[in-house]
Amino acid sequence: MISFSNRKIKLFFIILFFISFNIFPKSLIPKITDNSLWVKSTSILDSSSVDSVYNFAVKNEVNKLFYQVRYRGDALYNSTIVPKHEKLDSIFDPLNYILKKVEGSDIEIHAWFNTYVIWSSDTKPIDENHLYYNCEDCFEVDLNGKSDISIPLHQIHSKSWEGIYLSPLNPEVNMHLLDVVNELISNYRIDGLHFDYLRYQDSFYGYNKLGLIEFEKKYSINPIDLKRGIISERFGYSSEYVDSMEVNWEQFKIDKITEFVRSIKYLIINDSLNIKLSAAVKPDILEAKYRWYQDWESWINEDIIDFCVVMNYYEDFNKFNSINTILNSRISDKNKISIGISVFNQSQSMISNKILLTRLDGFNKFSLFPYSLDKDTTNWYDPVYRTLNFYID
Numbered sequence: 001m002i003s004f005s006n007r008k009i010k011l012f013f014i015i016l017f018f019i020s021f022n023i024f025p026k027s028l029i030p031k032i033t034d035n036s037l038w039v040k041s042t043s044i045l046d047s048s049s050v051d052s053v054y055n056f057a058v059k060n061e062v063n064k065l066f067y068q069v070r071y072r073g074d075a076l077y078n079s080t081i082v083p084k085h086e087k088l089d090s091i092f093d094p095l096n097y098i099l100k101k102v103e104g105s106d107i108e109i110h111a112w113f114n115t116y117v118i119w120s121s122d123t124k125p126i127d128e129n130h131l132y133y134n135c136e137d138c139f140e141v142d143l144n145g146k147s148d149i150s151i152p153l154h155q156i157h158s159k160s161w162e163g164i165y166l167s168p169l170n171p172e173v174n175m176h177l178l179d180v181v182n183e184l185i186s187n188y189r190i191d192g193l194h195f196d197y198l199r200y201q202d203s204f205y206g207y208n209k210l211g212l213i214e215f216e217k218k219y220s221i222n223p224i225d226l227k228r229g230i231i232s233e234r235f236g237y238s239s240e241y242v243d244s245m246e247v248n249w250e251q252f253k254i255d256k257i258t259e260f261v262r263s264i265k266y267l268i269i270n271d272s273l274n275i276k277l278s279a280a281v282k283p284d285i286l287e288a289k290y291r292w293y294q295d296w297e298s299w300i301n302e303d304i305i306d307f308c309v310v311m312n313y314y315e316d317f318n319k320f321n322s323i324n325t326i327l328n329s330r331i332s333d334k335n336k337i338s339i340g341i342s343v344f345n346q347s348q349s350m351i352s353n354k355i356l357l358t359r360l361d362g363f364n365k366f367s368l369f370p371y372s373l374d375k376d377t378t379n380w381y382d383p384v385y386r387t388l389n390f391y392i393d
Contacts, residue, residue: 029359034338035388036064036309036367038112038280041071043371044094045087054101056376060385065102066112066194066280066309066367069095069184072163073118073131077188081180083127095188110192110278111184115177116140117197120163122153131176132164138173140165140200141207143227165201168256168293169211178263185273192276193264194309198257199282199294206253206293215252223249253293258304265304276306280340283312283323285330300336307335309367313342320354324361338365343372348380352387 037057044050044067057065069076074085077095084090099109118131125132132149139148148164151157166173181193200206207224216222225231226245233239261279268275281296282288289295299305310327314320324339331337339358341351355366366388368381375381 029356030362030364032359032364032366032388033335034064034365034367035060035062036066036110036338036365037062037371038066038340038367038369039068039371041068041076041085041087043373044068044076044098045085046089046092047097049373050094050097050101052373052376053371054098054107056371056381057107058105060381061389063106064108064110064192064367065098066110067095067098068114069111070113070115070180072114072120073125075180077184079180079183081176081183082131083125083129086126095190099188099190108191108276110194110276111188111190112194112196113181113184114196115198116166116168116173116200117163118166119153124153131166135172135176137208137210138166138170138176139208140167140205141209143204143207143224145207145224162197162201165197165205167206167208167211168200168260169206169208169214169253171210174256174260174263177260178267181264182267185268185271185275190275192278192306193268194278194280195261195264196280198261198279199288199292200253200257203291211252211256215249219245219248221245223252250290250293254289254295257293258295258298261299262304277304278307278309278338279305280311281308283310283314285326297330300331300333305336307338307365309338309340311340311342311369313340313345313369315342315346315350317350317354321357324358324363327363328361334363335365337363338367339363340367340369342369343375343381343384344370348383351384355384355387 039053043053053065056062070082071085073082075082076085076088078093088094095109095111102109119125131138136149141147151164168174184190185193212223221231226242226249231237231245232242265277268277279296279299282292282294285297289297296305296308300308310323312320312323314323327337341354343351358366368384
């Protein structure tokens with residue numbers, strides 16, 4: 001049952017009433033300024049598929065495509081640094097193809113870049129040039145000292161397992177990623193860079209040995225000892241000292257992600273490029289920071305990122321609404337926020353109602369995840385885009 005505030009309930013149903021009679025006071029709801037869409041690698045493997053994506057964008061007035069260029073440590077474009085996506089024909093360049101398609105249109109292409117997740121298949125990469133084989137110390141490590149490179153890919157994993165990650169604590173990882181990005185923006189005239197998986201796997205990760213060494217040099221303690229209770233009052237340390245070290249360790253991991261984002265921003269500025277920088281982020285601001293070490297609120301406040309796409313994929317209406325309420329209370333500039341809504345786990349009516357509610361809250365930027373050819377060919381999206389594009393001039 002929907003349980004948001006009485007005021008919202010009244011206004012929400014007023015909107016539905018006006019829409020049903022094809023009349024609407026335009027002051028009540030803002031016009032959409034960003035109508036964005038995530039396009040996965042599986043939807044752009046040949047020219048016919050890309051044509052379908054382009055035609056869909058034109059039909060539904062989509063003005064931004066988050067167009068996947070990096071899936072799992074690979075490239076859906078021509079690169080001399082990373083291998084091409086395994087299912088992609090060696091002579092086809094999906095990024096170049098879509099850039100030519102949108103010339104002269106209002107559609108922006110934002111290169112969607114899966115950052116730290118590098119592999120998730122049940123078999124190893126085919127290409128031996130893949131980073132999976134070439135930097136054993138580059139991988140994420142958990143509290144127990146287990147590196148992701150040691151994970152048997154063929155075994156059944158938990159439902160929450162997302163794949164093998166690179167470590168943000170390893171400088172070589174971040175330099176590699178910067179090189180990949182630099183090659184991309186040097187060779188393709190894209191409108192934006194859109195980073196996903198810009199975070200750690202979870203709170204019990206982030207123990208790559210190079211990060212541990214760096215932290216110990218600075219603070220004279222090993223973070224593993226801190227987490228295992230060796231650095232504690234029981235062994236003669238003051239509670240103030242233990243608390244401060246806990247804070248320092250959390251901030252150390254947070255800073256590594258933020259430093260990488262800042263490096264991308266500097267790269268764009270130094271090259272004098274007109275490229276927007278954005279990130280797909282976890283929806284709960286505090287959980288994003290203290291569980292995933294993704295301090296995207298600071299990225300916005302420091303203006304090192306142009307906007308964040310908040311992945312508010314909750315099917316439950318109240319959870320979805322609670323995220324928007326938090327965003328309203330903490331983010332002053334709504335132009336920095338795009339609301340990401342999933343289409344894979346809910347009906348068109350649920351999606352449409354959430355869009356209406358969110359527009360009522362004053363948000364005017366949305367992104368749907370993901371594009372699907374099956375849904376496209378059956379006109380599944382039509383009622384959703386009628387709600388997105390509804391406006392009375």
